[in-house]
Structure formats: structure tokens, C-alpha cells
Amino acid sequence: MNLSPSAKKVQRFLEERGFGHLRVVELPTSTRTAQEAAEAVGAEVGQIVKSLVFLGENGAYLFLISGKNRLDPFKAQRATGEALRRAIPEEVRALTGYAIGGVPPVGHETPLPAFLDQDLLAYPLVWAAGGTPKALFSLTPEELLALTGAQVADLKEA
Secondary structure: OOOOHHHHHHHHHHHHHOOOOOEEEEEOOOOOHHHHHHHHHHHHHHEEEEEEEEEEEEEEEEOOOOOOOOOOOHHHHHHOOOOOOOHHHHHHHEEEEOOOOOOOOOOOOOOOOOOOOHHHOOOEEEEEEOHHHOOOEOOHHHHHHHHHOOEEEOEOOO
16 A cells, blocks of 8 residues: 555554554545544544644654543643643654644654553553554554553543
């Protein structure tokens, strides 16, 4: 399958880390939002991994949130131990190498400390962005943890 350069970059990252069995796919429809992604692959919205970048005084952080949840900023700050603000699109691209709507949980320009929404562990399979607003790949929550080194935390807004 012919992948766009950004999706190829994610696929290459997966292969180099020994996860070549995971396949990035590019779909004809947008997967920019969690709802669009879920509809495109026939999954529940909760199975979609949103990759959100926040900045603090000590650097940038990646929050991997279930598509059914909103990130609670206070819980995020508790997890990192510092005040945070959401990264603007230009910062997201500079840090990750990807545009918002296609930010994968892996393969970033700058490796980011990651935190994983504990609700993602309830699913046997989750779907994450694959580098473009039309690219996705599926994996188990355990594979996602192994690839990202994320800390599991309660991050959802009540």
C-alpha cells in the first residue's frame, strides 16, 4: 500500500521498534476527530486514542486520551507536577513532526514523556492516528504502553 510520507514515517518507526506487525492504513475519509475515526474503522469512540500535547516549564508532555473522554487539566497537572498549557498547532508540529488531527502516539521529532488515560485499558484494541488526518493503526493497549513508555493515570474530566 502506498502511504503518504508522514504515514510512512510512523510505519517505519513501528518496524524499527519491532512492531512491524502493526500496519498504518490510510483511509479515503477523514479520521481527524475521534468520532470520524471511530466511524471509519467501525470502532467505539472510546477505542480512539487522542494524542494531545501540553507544555510546562520543564518541557512538553504527551497525553494519550480515550476518544470518549476530555482531558482534565487539573489531573494532567497533578500527573506532571507542574502547570500546563495546551500547545498551539505550530508547537505541536515542531515537537512531533505532525499536524493536529494526525498526531500519532509515537515517532515524534522530540520524544515526549507520555501519560495514558486508564480508560483505554478497558479495550482489547485501540486505534491511534498514523501521521495524517486519514491514517490510523490499531494496537493493543499493552503495545501502546510498550511503544510509548507512558504512565497510566486517571486523566479524564468527571
